Amino acid sequence: MNAPNLLHLPCTEVVRCYPYLADFFSAHGLPLPAGSLSLGDYIDSLDADSLENQGLDRIALVARLDGFIAQMESFRAEGARKLGKVTLVGGHDKSGRGEEVRVDLRPGDVVCVVGPTGSGKSRLLADIECLAQGDTPTGRHILIDDAPPSESARLSGEQRLVAQLSQNMNFVMDLSVEEFLQMHAESRMVEGIDAMIERIFTTAVDLAGEPFTRDTPVTALSGGQSRALMIADVACLSASPIVLIDEIENAGVDRRRALELLVREEKIVLMATHDPLLALSGDRRLVIRNGAIAAVLETSAEEKAGLAHLDRLDRRLAALRDQVRRGERICFDEGLFLNEP
Amino acid sequence: MKLVTVAGPPSSGKTSVILRLAEGLRVQGLKVGVVKFDCLSSDDQQRYEKAGLPVKTGLAGGLCPDHFFIANIEGALQWGQKQGLDLLISESAGLCNRCSPHLHPILAVCVVDNLSGVHTPRKIGPMLKTADVVVITKGDIVSQAEREVFAFRVRQVNPRAAVLPVNGLTGQGSLLLQRHIENAPEIDSLAGERLRFSMPAALCSYCLGETRVGKDCQIGNIRTMDFS
Numbered sequence: 001m002n003a004p005n006l007l008h009l010p011c012t013e014v015v016r017c018y019p020y021l022a023d024f025f026s027a028h029g030l031p032l033p034a035g036s037l038s039l040g041d042y043i044d045s046l047d048a049d050s051l052e053n054q055g056l057d058r059i060a061l062v063a064r065l066d067g068f069i070a071q072m073e074s075f076r077a078e079g080a081r082k083l084g085k086v087t088l089v090g091g092h093d094k095s096g097r098g099e100e101v102r103v104d105l106r107p108g109d110v111v112c113v114v115g116p117t118g119s120g121k122s123r124l125l126a127d128i129e130c131l132a133q134g135d136t137p138t139g140r141h142i143l144i145d146d147a148p149p150s151e152s153a154r155l156s157g158e159q160r161l162v163a164q165l166s167q168n169m170n171f172v173m174d175l176s177v178e179e180f181l182q183m184h185a186e187s188r189m190v191e192g193i194d195a196m197i198e199r200i201f202t203t204a205v206d207l208a209g210e211p212f213t214r215d216t217p218v219t220a221l222s223g224g225q226s227r228a229l230m231i232a233d234v235a236c237l238s239a240s241p242i243v244l245i246d247e248i249e250n251a252g253v254d255r256r257r258a259l260e261l262l263v264r265e266e267k268i269v270l271m272a273t274h275d276p277l278l279a280l281s282g283d284r285r286l287v288i289r290n291g292a293i294a295a296v297l298e299t300s301a302e303e304k305a306g307l308a309h310l311d312r313l314d315r316r317l318a319a320l321r322d323q324v325r326r327g328e329r330i331c332f333d334e335g336l337f338l339n340e341p
Numbered sequence: 342m343k344l345v346t347v348a349g350p351p352s353s354g355k356t357s358v359i360l361r362l363a364e365g366l367r368v369q370g371l372k373v374g375v376v377k378f379d380c381l382s383s384d385d386q387q388r389y390e391k392a393g394l395p396v397k398t399g400l401a402g403g404l405c406p407d408h409f410f411i412a413n414i415e416g417a418l419q420w421g422q423k424q425g426l427d428l429l430i431s432e433s434a435g436l437c438n439r440c441s442p443h444l445h446p447i448l449a450v451c452v453v454d455n456l457s458g459v460h461t462p463r464k465i466g467p468m469l470k471t472a473d474v475v476v477i478t479k480g481d482i483v484s485q486a487e488r489e490v491f492a493f494r495v496r497q498v499n500p501r502a503a504v505l506p507v508n509g510l511t512g513q514g515s516l517l518l519q520r521h522i523e524n525a526p527e528i529d530s531l532a533g534e535r536l537r538f539s540m541p542a543a544l545c546s547y548c549l550g551e552t553r554v555g556k557d558c559q560i561g562n563i564r565t566m567d568f569s
Contacts, residue, residue: 027463027497054466067500075493126513136516155520157505160492163485172456172483183459184486187493226484233486240485 006069007040007062014039020072020189024065028054074158075239076189083107083241084145086161086268088128091139093292094120099140101293103286107241107266110259112279114272115288121272124288125244128270129162130154138291162270163238165230166246171218177201177229178214184237196236203261204232207253228253235265242268256281256311277310342421343428343525346442348468349452350461351434354478356385357509358452359430360392364512365519371427376417378410378433378442385432395424403550406433407440407540414444415531428522441467443537448525450518451502454479455491462494467538470499474521480506 006014011033015021025032029050033042043058051057056064085106090099105111113121120138127140131149134141141148144161153159173180181197190196197214205211208228212221221229231253234243243262259281262269271278279285280303287295323330349355363373374395377385381400389396397420401409410433421429433442443449451472453461456479462469469475475495480488492504503521507514545551545561 023497027494064500068497071496071500122511122513130514130516155517156503157492157517160489164481165485166481168482169484170482171487173459173487180486183490187490230484230486233484238485239489 007043008038010036011039011042012036018069018072021065021069023186024068028056028061030054072189086128086242087143087146088124089141089143090293091132091134091136091141093290095290097292099138099292101296103284103293103296105242105268105270107268108263109284110263110269110271110282112271112273112282112285113288114274114279114285119288120291121288123291124286124293125162125270125272128242129160131159131161160240162242162244163234163240164244164246165227165234166244169230171221171226171229173218176215176217177204177212177221180218181233181237184233188237188239190237200229200232200236203236204229207231207258207261209254224253228258231258231261235261235267241266242270245269245271245273277307277314280304280307280310342418342426342527342529343448343522344418344421344431344528344531345428345448345450345522345525346431346433346444347450347452348433348435348442348472349476350438350454350457350465353452353454353457354507354509355432355434355452356388358476358478358507358515358518359432360388360394361507361509361512361515362518362522363392363394363430365515366428366522372425373428373430374421374424374426375430375432376420378406378413378431380406380434395426405540405543405548407442410442411536411540414442418528418531435465435468438465438468440540441471441536441538443468443471444531445535445537446526446531447528447534448473448521449537450474450476450521452476452478453495455483455488459487459490459494462491462498469495471537472499472502474518475499475502475504476507476518477504478507478509481508481510 012035015033022032030046033039037045043061046058046061048057051061085104088101088103088105090101092098113124115121123138127136127138128142130136131142131154132138132140133148133154149159171180175183178197178201181200182193185193185196201214204225205228208225210222210225212225218226218229255278259269259278271282273279280299283299285297285299286293287297320330347355347359359375366373375389377383377389377396377398379398379400381402383398383400386396386398397417399409399413414431417431418429431442435441449472451465451469451474453465453469453475455477477488477492477495488506492506495502495504505514505517507518542562545563546558548561551558
């Protein structure tokens with residue numbers, strides 16, 4: 001339904017059907033429409049001077065209201081839409097040689113992007129983010145469910161495929177953990193906001209290993225806690241189907257469990273990492289060389305089997321880290337690297 | 342020639358976004374120039390010159406910067422035509438958030454940054470609300486959630502606009518902004534065209550250089566608050 005059709009409905013009815021309108025009116029500094037008054041009468045009753053201070057008149061307000069409802073409904077539809085796969089169709093490398101690959105990415109896939117600095121990892125991710133259509137320096141194409149995205153969807157910036165998690169990111173809002181999650185959940189228009197907040201909060205505490213409370217200001221969280229909250233939030237609330245992770249190995253969180261969480265939430269996980277434990281936890285590795293994907297390595301059976309060893313080593317190292325943290329001495333006896341910690 | 346207005350709060354990354362944009366457009370063989378409107382001083386002239394872009398800086402000095410802008414934009418257009426530009430970008434800082442340089446027939450871009458906080462989209466006035474394209478910068482240093490909330494709040498106050506994240510340092514995201522510029526209309530003259538949002542009623546003794554405080558010194562269009 002669009003705004004002109006709403007004008008004859010009572011305000012209470014309109015606000016009940018479109019709860020996000022409360023935000024719209026408060027963003028424009030207008031009182032919340034209420035009561036049996038029709039929306040049209042409410043708009044007629046607004047003071048022309050105070051509308052003008054907002055750069056509006058009644059007609060412009062109705063037009064904006066209309067645009068807002070259309071946008072919110074398309075957000076809602078977008079949230080409900082299930083993405084089947086994203087396909088990356090090769091372009092060419094920095095010397096113009098063809099990149100003969102076609103990579104399908106499906107929800108739950110974990111793909112590592114590997115290669116030296118300057119090889120073109122960021123470019124690859126940028127191509128996905130801007131839904132490249134042969135118009136980026138690499139000549140790649142990105143398909144969504146086997147079709148190119150519409151040019152208008154692309155230009156409006158509505159469809160954000162990639163959510164990003166990196167070491168350089170910080171919280172800058174002056175809010176508590178709970179307020180922060182509330183605000184994000186509202187903007188995503190999820191139903192059952194309280195349950196969602198609780199789920200993300202407990203997941204984040206679990207990942208962080210060091211407890212914090214819902215009242216903790218997000219800016220006061222430790223590095224590990226912030227990362228844990230960001231990961232839990234992206235897994236459960238982000239609109240984007242692809243999660244790009246950069247240098248999670250130093251994040252101070254349980255990185256394998258973080259990965260499991262993202263997979264469980266049906267994200268496509270792209271990781272720029274050279275950490276063997278993480279790389280082998282993935283299904284594939286895209287090897288980038290000279291600006292193009294030079295190879296796609298499926299994680300082999302042997303590598304998968306070796307993962308158990310790596311895991312043991314990793315836990316051993318974690319145990320040593322804990323010992324150092326507790327102020328203990330480390331004893332280099334024969335069993336140090338062999339025994340289960 | 343195309344003309345585009347780019348406006349945004351100070352330090353939101355307008356110049357960096359324009360430089361990245363110009364790089365992309367010049368690769369396609371377009372001749373891009375910039376006119377920078379500022380209040381008291383601006384160092385951007387050098388940044389543009391260093392990038393090899395024809396640039397003209399106008400300082401409003403003792404005048405209201407938005408009035409200064411509108412009085413000079415037609416001249417700027419003619420300057421751009423004389424330079425043989427394909428695209429002239431007008432960059433102006435929105436300083437009090439009350440006004441907006443956006444004109445009806447030409448593409449209007451507003452640059453805001455994620456670091457300014459999630460309440461900012463509501464505080465910025467017509468500069469954001471009447472823009473065709475809203476560019477959001479500095480997304481690489483805040484959390485995904487904050488980026489999503491910020492973009493959502495921009496859409497709340499301007500549902501019509503395209504909302505594009507652009508990294509002013511690396512140029513990531515700049516391609517889609519480039520597409521909007523390429524689709525922008527050509528313009529020969531601005532005479533008779535209108536601002537998208539009117540400027541505030543003014544003309545009081547302070548407009549004319551009064552500096553003293555006090556009732557006796559307030560003459561003209563004055564409004565006082567109710568403190569009772």
